[in-house]
């Protein structure tokens with residue numbers, strides 16, 4: 665299956681109640697051949713309006729973080745755990761995450777990233793239900809031949825300025841990993 669075909673399935677999905685309140689689904693965006701894939705939580709208001717992930721305030725900070733390690737949005741692929749905005753930006757519910765998971769699995773199969781960076785606890789817990797983000801952030805994990813780097817959600821720094829440094833440090837871990845992979849090629 666191609667990404668376009670999958671995106672159109674997601675755009676027309678009615679599998680959970682989140683479709684009722686959405687303006688549009690937000691399948692994901694970026695480089696379909698990316699070696700690095702980021703997985704956030706769920707679209708917010710701006711994402712729901714524009715149909716693209718991380719275009720609001722958290723997205724601005726994510727762009728800064730990417731820039732800090734020499735990357736741009738066009739170099740990576742960005743998706744979310746659930747593809748439709750939960751009303752009032754509430755947390756996605758376990759049954760919504762479960763219903764949406766096959767789409768994320770297909771995205772991973774199509775893109776075949778070498779590294780997955782999870783943004784926040786929801787996407788991290790998809791791979792490692794037992795991990796706590798406060799302990800696992802910035803520590804490289806492996807699962808099913810995939811390298812997974814749990815990162816804090818960029819929105820965390822919007823409410824707590826001192827978090828910025830932690831984010832920047834964790835992104836350096838990602839950079840070191842990417843540089844190592846490049847040298848192995």
Ligand code: URA
Pocket residue numbers: 704705706707708711716717718719720722723744
């Ligand atoms: N937060 C997310 O987790 N995803 C988005 O797309 C935007 C904000």
